[in-house]
Amino acid sequence: MRAEISYFSPAEFGILMALTGTTPYCAITGGPPCTVEDYRRAYGSLYQRGYLERTDSGFALADLGNPFRQIRAAQRVLVLTAGDAGGAPKLYYWNGSSGWLVEWEDGVLSPWYRVQEMSREPFAAWLRDADLLERPMIPPETADLMRVYCAEALQAPAGECVFRLACLEQGQLIRTYELRHCQGVSLLCSICGDNTIAEIYTEDSARRMLDGCLEGKLP
Numbered sequence: 001m002r003a004e005i006s007y008f009s010p011a012e013f014g015i016l017m018a019l020t021g022t023t024p025y026c027a028i029t030g031g032p033p034c035t036v037e038d039y040r041r042a043y044g045s046l047y048q049r050g051y052l053e054r055t056d057s058g059f060a061l062a063d064l065g066n067p068f069r070q071i072r073a074a075q076r077v078l079v080l081t082a083g084d085a086g087g088a089p090k091l092y093y094w095n096g097s098s099g100w101l102v103e104w105e106d107g108v109l110s111p112w113y114r115v116q117e118m119s120r121e122p123f124a125a126w127l128r129d130a131d132l133l134e135r136p137m138i139p140p141e142t143a144d145l146m147r148v149y150c151a152e153a154l155q156a157p158a159g160e161c162v163f164r165l166a167c168l169e170q171g172q173l174i175r176t177y178e179l180r181h182c183q184g185v186s187l188l189c190s191i192c193g194d195n196t197i198a199e200i201y202t203e204d205s206a207r208r209m210l211d212g213c214l215e216g217k218l219p
Contacts, residue, residue, distance in 0.1 A: 005116040010034055011042035013113045016051060019061045020072040026079070026168060028089050028104040031111050067117065071100050077168045078213055080132055083161035083178065090132075092123060094214055099123055120214055133163050133179065136202045137186070143200040146185065150200065153183040157198040167213045175218050177209050 008016065011034040017025055034042075043059060046052045053062040061068065074093035081089045091102045101123065103114045118126060127133040138146065147154065159182035166176045176191040179201060186201035188209065199205050212218045 005114055008113045008115065009038070009042055009045075010111055010113070011038040012046055012051075013115075015039065015042055015046060016061065016065055016068045017072060019052075019059070019065070020069045024171060025072060026077045026091065026171060027102070028091060030088065030104060030106050067100060067115070070095055070098065071102070071115075074100070075169065075216070076213060079166040079168065080127075081164045082132060083163050085162070090130075092118070094120075096216070099214075101126070120210075124210055133206070134186070136206055138200060138202055140202050140204050143202050146200055150183065150185050150187075153185060153187060154198045154200075157182050157187045157189050157196065159183065159187075165209070165213070167218060169218075175212070177213075 010029065010031070013027070014034065017027065043052065046065075047054070047059065049064075051062055051065040052059045054060075071093045074095045076094045078092040078094065079089050080092065081087065088104045088106065090104075093100045093102065099118050099120065101116050101118045105112055105114060128135055153159075157180050159180045161178045161180050163179035164176065165178075167174055174192070178189045178191065180187045180189055180198075187198045188201045188205045189196055189198045190209075
């Protein structure tokens with residue numbers, strides 16, 4: 001699997017993740033649990049596709065499955081949702097130098113995972129192309145003037161949440177970002193425990209959010 005998009009059934013995805021380690025991992029699932037027959041078919045399919053190779057004791061990950069080792073070794077996992085609108089979350093696994101986007105789709109015929117390699121810059125562009133993170137409309141110089149008029153909203157941000165990014169490190173939630181429409185302005189809220197810091201949503205605040213999540217600057 002190179003940079004192109006690859007698709008896996010839930011059983012296939014679970015097998016590939018399990019063969020890279022025994023520790024718990026962050027993933028999105030849905031639908032009924034996989035059956036023994038699902039796993040039997042998945043092993044055969046993965047072997048035919050070149051993701052598995054035979055060993056004396058059964059199967060092992062082939063070179064084609066190396067990206068799953070990188071996914072399992074990710075330092076950060078970003079869980080992305082369309083805020084209060086719901087929908088299946090999307091996961092971005094980041095290992096400090098490269099990233100992998102994993103999307104769950106509960107299809108009409110069968111559910112599947114879509115996996116693709118995606119470095120930092122394409123990921124930032126994908127966030128907007130996928131209609132998850134809206135483009136900031138307020139320039140930084142205007143935001144400076146608006147802080148006086150939006151003081152109440154900045155102190156107690158409420159309103160509709162239209163985007164949520166939860167940043168996990170080694171399975172632990174360390175910070176959540178929410179983009180909220182509040183009193184006629186878009187606010188980017190940084191939430192850590194009981195502490196929430198809100199700022200007017202601009203290109204600068206969006207960039208700082210991604211810098212913190214992908215460059216290891218969060219507490």
